[in-house]
Amino acid sequence: MSMENDLKIAGSGSVSGGEYRHIAISGSGRIHGDVLCESFRVSGSASGKGSITCRGEMKCAGAFRIDGDVTAEEELKISGSCTVDGDIRGGEIAIAGALRGKSLHGKRLRLAGGLTLEGDAEAEEAHLSGGGRIGGLLNAETVRIRLGSGNGRLTVGSVGGTDILVESEGAVVGLFSRLFGGRRGRERLVTTLIEGDTVELCYTECDVVRGSRVVIGEGCRIGRVEYSESYDCRDDASVREAVKV
Amino acid sequence: MEDHLISKKDLLLRYGISYGALYRWKRMGLIPEDWFIKKATVTGQETFFDEKTVCERIERILNRKDTSSLEELAKTLSGVKTEPTLVVTTPYGVRRFRREELLSARIEGEESRDVTAELLSLFEGKDNTL
Numbered sequence: 001m002s003m004e005n006d007l008k009i010a011g012s013g014s015v016s017g018g019e020y021r022h023i024a025i026s027g028s029g030r031i032h033g034d035v036l037c038e039s040f041r042v043s044g045s046a047s048g049k050g051s052i053t054c055r056g057e058m059k060c061a062g063a064f065r066i067d068g069d070v071t072a073e074e075e076l077k078i079s080g081s082c083t084v085d086g087d088i089r090g091g092e093i094a095i096a097g098a099l100r101g102k103s104l105h106g107k108r109l110r111l112a113g114g115l116t117l118e119g120d121a122e123a124e125e126a127h128l129s130g131g132g133r134i135g136g137l138l139n140a141e142t143v144r145i146r147l148g149s150g151n152g153r154l155t156v157g158s159v160g161g162t163d164i165l166v167e168s169e170g171a172v173v174g175l176f177s178r179l180f181g182g183r184r185g186r187e188r189l190v191t192t193l194i195e196g197d198t199v200e201l202c203y204t205e206c207d208v209v210r211g212s213r214v215v216i217g218e219g220c221r222i223g224r225v226e227y228s229e230s231y232d233c234r235d236d237a238s239v240r241e242a243v244k245v
Numbered sequence: 246m247e248d249h250l251i252s253k254k255d256l257l258l259r260y261g262i263s264y265g266a267l268y269r270w271k272r273m274g275l276i277p278e279d280w281f282i283k284k285a286t287v288t289g290q291e292t293f294f295d296e297k298t299v300c301e302r303i304e305r306i307l308n309r310k311d312t313s314s315l316e317e318l319a320k321t322l323s324g325v326k327t328e329p330t331l332v333v334t335t336p337y338g339v340r341r342f343r344r345e346e347l348l349s350a351r352i353e354g355e356e357s358r359d360v361t362a363e364l365l366s367l368f369e370g371k372d373n374t375l
Binding site for chain 1: 263264266290
């Protein structure tokens with residue numbers, strides 16, 4: 001079981017899977033088979049048929065497509081576009097670009113771009129800004145979603161965790177654009193269920209919110225709130241019913 | 246015949262645990278994902294659990310927390326050969342059967358074939374030490 005060989009593809013090339021030390025693809029590369037490596041770097045366009053398991057860091061700047069699972073034990077960094085027909089596992093996961101996959105598990109997830117997942121996203125901490133879609137559950141100890149002043153939306157099946165905070169950047173920007181540009185859109189979080197210990201929302205559309213301490217802020221449209229300790233609803237929010245449980 | 250189910254809400258109330266704690270235990274593998282059963286109710290989608298299984302597990306977690314860490318418990322639980330259970334997934338939910346709950350099984354079609362022995366034999370084979 002040797003991981004002594006590095007693999008470099010510059011230009012156009014195609015290699016078989018296997019065990020490598022450092023893999024670097026710049027240009028257009030194709031990998032056939034599962035890969036186990038120490039580090040993996042793509043800049044350009046690459047595709048893989050099989051899974052990639054990386055003990056260290058995996059960096060993708062360019063377009064990368066893989067028909068399998070991706071595991072980057074230390075760090076997965078994407079600035080570009082990465083399409084994974086499988087599950088994504090990583091320690092630190094940082095996306096400034098677009099990531100598409102089935103499910104995602106990491107220690108820390110930072111998204112500034114687009115995330116499209118069929119299933120669940122789980123992490124200890126999840127910081128999301130940008131749009132996208134998570135089909136299943138977004139679950140983290142700390143969920144922090146920052147909505148911008150574009151017209152996009154973040155659609156999530158359901159959100160669960162300990163501290164869930166949805167904030168909207170640019171209250172000042174919003175005012176500016178309203179004065180000079182007419183009514184710009186607002187990014188929104190759209191989901192069916194949010195459950196947490198502390199839940200603070202704005203510009204969120206949600207059927208049911210459950211928590212110990214719940215604050216419904218501006219721009220929210222909520223069906224039902226169930227809270228156990230405290231509940232605050234700001235003026236510019238619509239909540240159909242709020243129940244203390 | 247329905248297994249006795251408990252809703253997530255009732256479970257949290259019964260044991261005085263928070264959403265955050267429950268989700269944390271799920272992420273750690275202390276409560277398996279397939280134990281979360283989603284059903285449609287009057288108030289929308291709600292999550293239920295098999296009452297006996299989940300309560301046993303929650304009590305184990307709560308009793309254990311002070312003497313050993315959750316990580317240690319997660320490791321123990323993943324390594325422990327729990328009682329073999331036949332898990333059948335249907336569009337309407339997940340059904341679980343322990344060995345002693347299977348009285349008989351057969352495949353009915355043009356002919357009827359008794360598969361009880363075959364099915365029960367699947368519970369054997371692995372060393373079932375706890």
